Amino acid sequence: MPRVPRTAGITTAALALALLATAPAMGDEPVVSDPCVVAHFDLAGGESPENLALAPDGSADLTLSTARQVVNVTRTGRKRVLATLPAVANPHTPVVGKAVVLGIARAENGTLYVNYATGTSATGIWRIPAGGGRPRQIAQLPPGGFPNGLALDERRGVLYAADSVLGTVWRVPRSGGKPTAWATGAALQPRNAPPAARVGVNGLRLHRDAVWVSNTNAGTLLRIPVHGSGSAGAIETRATGLFAIDDFGFVERHRDTALAALIGGSEVTLVRPDGTHRVVLSRQDGLSNPTSVAVRGRTAYISSAAYFTQSAPNLLLARVHQRDRG
Structure with missing residues (x-):
C-alpha cells in the first residue's frame, strides 16, 4: 500500500498501540526469530518494496512501487532488475497520484504477473516473461x-486482484482478457478514513480452496470460499483488530495460521486460526512499514516499504520454527 499522508500514519499508529490486544503464546504454534535485513533499497529512487513472490531457488521477486520496477533479490541480498513498467503521462492514480506497481504473482514456469495502478487505461494486470523482459498488459x-x-x-487458470478503492476482488483469465467482479460487498470496502487513506481490500492469497484477503481500514482478515463452479462463496471474517493490515502469508503445516504485515505500526503479527493474534516482529527488528509477507519452509520474507517512516526500506528474512518444549 503506497504512502498516505504522514499525519494520518502517525495518528493511526498511536491508535494501534492503544487498542491492539494480543493473546499469550501457545506451545504448539510457530515461533519467529533471528530477523536479518538482507537487502536495502533507495527511497529517493522510488524503491519502496511493495509486494513479493518467491522463486524456487529461495530468491524473491519484488515490486518497487514508484520506481515501477520488478527486481529479483537473492537470500544474500544481490539484486537484479527484471522489468520496468512503462511511464505514464499525467497519472491520476487514486490514493497516491503516481503510477505504482503493486501486487505480484509468480507462475510455476517463472512468468510474473503484476498489478499496475495509474489512473489511466494502463491500469491493470501486466505479464513479464520468465527471467525478465518487456512487460505486456494482458487485462485492463x-x-x-x-x-x-x-x-x-x-x-x-485465473488471476485474482484486490481493488482497494473499489472494494472488489477481480477475476481475470490467466491468458488475459475482460475482468469479472468476482467478489464485492461491505466487508471489502474502504471505510472510516480520509480520502487519501481510504484503503479497503488489500492483500490477497490463495489458501486451502479459498481466496483470503485483508481489509486495511477495517483491520480484518477475510476468507472467501471458491465454489466448485469457480464462483465466490459468502465472505467470512476470520480475524479482527489487525490495525492497518497490509499483506500476509500463511505458515506451512499450520493450516490457517498466518503472518500479517501491519504497515501503520511497523509490526508483523502471528494470526491464529481462531482469530487471536500477537506481535512477533517490530521496528526494533528492522521493520519499516512492512507491506508484504511470504513464508516458505522455515523462512519468512518481509518487505518494508517505509511509506510513513521515510527511512530504511528493506527486505528482511526471519526464521519460522516450533517452540522448544524442553
Missing part, C-alpha cells in the same frame, strides 16, 4: 480503481 482494470494484492490460481 478500471482507471478509478487501485489494484493491489494479486494471486494466480494455476489449476483454474
Whole structure:
C-alpha cells in the first residue's frame, strides 16, 4: 500500500498501540526469530518494496512501487532488475497520484504477473516473461480503481486482484482478457478514513480452496470460499483488530495460521486460526512499514516499504520454527 499522508500514519499508529490486544503464546504454534535485513533499497529512487513472490531457488521477486520496477533479490541480498513498467503521462492514480506497481504473482514456469495502478487505461494486470523482459498488459482494470494484492490460481487458470478503492476482488483469465467482479460487498470496502487513506481490500492469497484477503481500514482478515463452479462463496471474517493490515502469508503445516504485515505500526503479527493474534516482529527488528509477507519452509520474507517512516526500506528474512518444549 503506497504512502498516505504522514499525519494520518502517525495518528493511526498511536491508535494501534492503544487498542491492539494480543493473546499469550501457545506451545504448539510457530515461533519467529533471528530477523536479518538482507537487502536495502533507495527511497529517493522510488524503491519502496511493495509486494513479493518467491522463486524456487529461495530468491524473491519484488515490486518497487514508484520506481515501477520488478527486481529479483537473492537470500544474500544481490539484486537484479527484471522489468520496468512503462511511464505514464499525467497519472491520476487514486490514493497516491503516481503510477505504482503493486501486487505480484509468480507462475510455476517463472512468468510474473503484476498489478499496475495509474489512473489511466494502463491500469491493470501486466505479464513479464520468465527471467525478465518487456512487460505486456494482458487485462485492463478500471482507471478509478487501485489494484493491489494479486494471486494466480494455476489449476483454474485465473488471476485474482484486490481493488482497494473499489472494494472488489477481480477475476481475470490467466491468458488475459475482460475482468469479472468476482467478489464485492461491505466487508471489502474502504471505510472510516480520509480520502487519501481510504484503503479497503488489500492483500490477497490463495489458501486451502479459498481466496483470503485483508481489509486495511477495517483491520480484518477475510476468507472467501471458491465454489466448485469457480464462483465466490459468502465472505467470512476470520480475524479482527489487525490495525492497518497490509499483506500476509500463511505458515506451512499450520493450516490457517498466518503472518500479517501491519504497515501503520511497523509490526508483523502471528494470526491464529481462531482469530487471536500477537506481535512477533517490530521496528526494533528492522521493520519499516512492512507491506508484504511470504513464508516458505522455515523462512519468512518481509518487505518494508517505509511509506510513513521515510527511512530504511528493506527486505528482511526471519526464521519460522516450533517452540522448544524442553
